[in-house]
Amino acid sequence: MNLLSIGxxxxxxxxxxxxxxxxxxxxxxxxxxxxxGKYFNEAMLVSTCNRTELYGLTxxxxxxxxxxxxFLIDFKGASGVVTPxxxxxSLAGGSVSHLFKVAAGVDSMVIGDIQILNQVKEAFNxxxxxxxxxxxxxxxxxxxxxxxxRVRTETTICEGAVSVSYAAVELASxxxxxxxxxxxxxxxxxxxxxxxxxxxxGKGIGRIKIANRTREKAEALIATLEAHAIGEVLDYEQxxxxxxxxxxxxxxxxxxxxxxxxxxxxxxxxxxSNNPLFIIDISVPRSVDPSxxxxxxxxxxxxxxxSAIVDKNIEKRKAELPKVTTIVxxxxxEFFKWHNSLQVGPTIQELTSAIEAIRHLEVEKNINRFKPxxxxxxxxxxxxxxxxxxHQPITNLRxxxxxxxRGSETVTRIKALRDLFGIEEKDTHGG
Amino acid sequence: MLKFTSLFLFQPVFxxxxxxxxxxxxxxxxxxxxxxxxxxxPLLYAFLVGIYAVSFFRNAPxxxxxxxxxxxxxxxxxxxxxxxxxxxxxxxxxTTVFEIMTMLAVCISIAYTYIELRTKAxxxxxxxxxxxxxxxxxxxxxxxxLTEIAPILRSRLLGFHxxxxxxxxxxxxxxxxxxFLYLMxxxxxxxxxxxxxxxxxxxxxxxEKMSSKSEIFGFIMLTVAxxxxxxxxxxxxxxxxxxxxxxxxxxxxxxLYAISLAAKRKLGWQGRKMMIVSLIAFGFVFLxxxxxxxxxxxxxxxx
Numbered sequence: 001m002n003l004l005s006i007g008x009x010x011x012x013x014x015x016x017x018x019x020x021x022x023x024x025x026x027x028x029x030x031x032x033x034x035x036x037g038k039y040f041n042e043a044m045l046v047s048t049c050n051r052t053e054l055y056g057l058t059x060x061x062x063x064x065x066x067x068x069x070x071f072l073i074d075f076k077g078a079s080g081v082v083t084p085x086x087x088x089x090s091l092a093g094g095s096v097s098h099l100f101k102v103a104a105g106v107d108s109m110v111i112g113d114i115q116i117l118n119q120v121k122e123a124f125n126x127x128x129x130x131x132x133x134x135x136x137x138x139x140x141x142x143x144x145x146x147x148x149x150r151v152r153t154e155t156t157i158c159e160g161a162v163s164v165s166y167a168a169v170e171l172a173s174x175x176x177x178x179x180x181x182x183x184x185x186x187x188x189x190x191x192x193x194x195x196x197x198x199x200x201x202g203k204g205i206g207r208i209k210i211a212n213r214t215r216e217k218a219e220a221l222i223a224t225l226e227a228h229a230i231g232e233v234l235d236y237e238q239x240x241x242x243x244x245x246x247x248x249x250x251x252x253x254x255x256x257x258x259x260x261x262x263x264x265x266x267x268x269x270x271x272x273s274n275n276p277l278f279i280i281d282i283s284v285p286r287s288v289d290p291s292x293x294x295x296x297x298x299x300x301x302x303x304x305x306x307s308a309i310v311d312k313n314i315e316k317r318k319a320e321l322p323k324v325t326t327i328v329x330x331x332x333x334e335f336f337k338w339h340n341s342l343q344v345g346p347t348i349q350e351l352t353s354a355i356e357a358i359r360h361l362e363v364e365k366n367i368n369r370f371k372p373x374x375x376x377x378x379x380x381x382x383x384x385x386x387x388x389x390x391h392q393p394i395t396n397l398r399x400x401x402x403x404x405x406r407g408s409e410t411v412t413r414i415k416a417l418r419d420l421f422g423i424e425e426k427d428t429h430g431g
Numbered sequence: 432m433l434k435f436t437s438l439f440l441f442q443p444v445f446x447x448x449x450x451x452x453x454x455x456x457x458x459x460x461x462x463x464x465x466x467x468x469x470x471x472x473p474l475l476y477a478f479l480v481g482i483y484a485v486s487f488f489r490n491a492p493x494x495x496x497x498x499x500x501x502x503x504x505x506x507x508x509x510x511x512x513x514x515x516x517x518x519x520x521x522x523x524x525x526t527t528v529f530e531i532m533t534m535l536a537v538c539i540s541i542a543y544t545y546i547e548l549r550t551k552a553x554x555x556x557x558x559x560x561x562x563x564x565x566x567x568x569x570x571x572x573x574x575x576x577l578t579e580i581a582p583i584l585r586s587r588l589l590g591f592h593x594x595x596x597x598x599x600x601x602x603x604x605x606x607x608x609x610x611f612l613y614l615m616x617x618x619x620x621x622x623x624x625x626x627x628x629x630x631x632x633x634x635x636x637x638x639e640k641m642s643s644k645s646e647i648f649g650f651i652m653l654t655v656a657x658x659x660x661x662x663x664x665x666x667x668x669x670x671x672x673x674x675x676x677x678x679x680x681x682x683x684x685x686x687l688y689a690i691s692l693a694a695k696r697k698l699g700w701q702g703r704k705m706m707i708v709s710l711i712a713f714g715f716v717f718l719x720x721x722x723x724x725x726x727x728x729x730x731x732x733x734x
Contacts, residue, residue: 174634177637273699274701297701301623312625
């Protein structure tokens with residue numbers, strides 16, 4: 001199979017290099033348009049902040065690797081910064097299993113990243129839009145999505161939060177049933193606090209309140225989060241009041257002493273008739289006294305405990321790797337089975353008709369030498385002979401194709417067969 | 432939950448079943464059928480709990496798919512078992528504590544089936560069905576084939592008393608299981624040590640809601656059952672005494688629930704405290720059903 005892939009990713013290039021190679025949807029479409037016909041019959045290009053990868057089906061076995069790299073670098077005007085050494089590439093089976101691994105999220109920066117499958121899907125869609133897909137790429141797309149689905153249902157590699165902010169949100173949804181009916185208060189600002197809020201909004205939190213020493217900062221944050229409809233800015237003095245009603249509190253402040261004490265929490269809990277309170281303390285050093293966790297129905301988590309969750313989850317995901325590898329292997333074999341059968345059928349048909357043509361010609365030439373009553377017998381006999389001769393090679397070829405692991409062998413056989421018997425090469429990629 | 436009350440309007444359903452089984456009885460001795468089912472039911476429940484346990488502890492999609500069909504099969508057969516029993520011995524199995532236990536098991540399973548089908552969440556099944564299994568196991572071990580029953584038990588009030596008590600006990604059994612799960616999850620979240628419970632169970636709020644809703648429903652049903660009992664008892668038994676152990680046991684359970692519900696309303700008790708009370712009260716229920724009924728026989732044992 002003339003499938004080829006080249007690309008750069010976090011495995012081979014630093015962020016500034018990857019940024020240079022990142023392509024918008026329009027750029028992807030434009031690049032594919034230029035590549036199609038020149039290098040490829042079918043092609044797909046996926047570009048995310050962690051990788052830019054090109055998959056394509058070349059018209060013949062000649063691959064202009066260097067030309068392709070140069071094309072991509074020039075297309076992004078990144079010569080000088082990005083060099084061909086930043087690229088990796090593979091052929092045929094290597095490309096297929098690489099794409100499957102990418103879709104499964106095991107080639108991602110954070111193992112089991114759930115977003116990548118959507119990005120790959122989107123890349124296939126872009127390619128479809130501009131007509132750069134073909135039968136092989138379409139099949140490859142189906143197979144890739146199938147891998148993604150299997151990985152998500154058969155393994156737990158995508159489960160468990162792998163960032164502190166998401167771990168906090170996951171905890172929140174283990175405490176509360178319906179986040180849309182809950183409210184959250186963010187004290188202070190900071191990146192993790194903002195991210196946590198973002199995730200909470202993503203989960204549909206009902207209301208958010210933000211309190212900051214500088215009111216403008218809080219207002220700016222609400223704007224960044226695009227949360228005007230559910231957001232509210234509080235003054236620092238209103239925090240105590242707010243503690244009575246909110247369900248989740250995120251503290252991210254720089255304070256020499258604990259700003260939340262157990263006694264305080266105890267009295268707050270009475271006022272809020274003991275409704276559960278989830279406190280996420282992401283300040284370093286901590287701003288909430290850890291002994292607040294002892295108060296009934298109060299759950300306090302700090303940076304350390306959240307990081308511990310994340311570490312454990314990453315370990316768990318890594319433990320799932322062998323399962324994913326098996327899925328990728330199985331699906332690669334399946335894909336090649338399909339691809340081989342694509343070539344085997346026509347070859348057998350053409351071989352049979354080529355031999356039949358020879359038989360037919362020779363019989364016709366010589367049929368007059370036989371008595372009229374024997375002629376039917378000659379026809380039958382010659383047919384039987386060629387059938388017997390062809391039987392074994394055809395059977396072997398079919399069996400070989402059904403065994404995907406020996407895919408490359410089947411390709412060699414088909415080539416040899418066509419070559420030896422002088423059957424013209426057909427464009428099998430075109431279907 | 433209220434839908435289940437219709438299940439306890441026994442008579443029409445049982446009549447249909449009786450007709451069916453009387454027709455069949457030419458081919459198979461109905462008492463033999465009961466004997467087979469008595470042994471089969473706990474085995475089936477054990478198998479069912481096993482399936483739920485495997486699915487809970489391991490990531491086994493093939494087994495997980497079996498859960499709901501196995502549940503429906505077991506519940507279906509259990510209902511048939513009770514129908515067959517009723518026909519074979521000419522009374523619904525509500526006259527002894529072991530007959531009641533199989534009724535309780537089937538009620539718990541039916542209630543759980545409803546919850547599973549409704550919420551599509553089946554990870555709590557193992558715990559709830561385990562309780563049904565225990566009740567069925569005890570019942571199957573000790574149940575007797577009684578064809579003669581005390582005339583006193585032919586009262587129409589008894590039907591109401593038993594139906595409401597059964598609904599009540601089913602609800603508070605569920606409440607106890609959910610309460611137990613709540614406490615386990617609460618502990619895991621508090622101590623940030625996350626295990627299977629954390630991964631597989633729904634959230635705290637939902638567990639609490641399930642537990643307290645069943646508790647309230649159970650409490651109302653028990654209240655009705657006790658009220659009917661108190662009206663009926665002095666009329667039915669000459670030797671009736673208000674100091675009967677069974678009555679005291681039941682009243683204690685009732686009082687515990689009453690106090691906890693009052694504390695919830697007045698003192699804002701929530702979460703852990705409520706769950707603990709619910710578990711303690713359930714412990715008393717179990718005691719009252721087993722020890723008091725078996726060994727300190729008062730009016731509530733009839734044989």
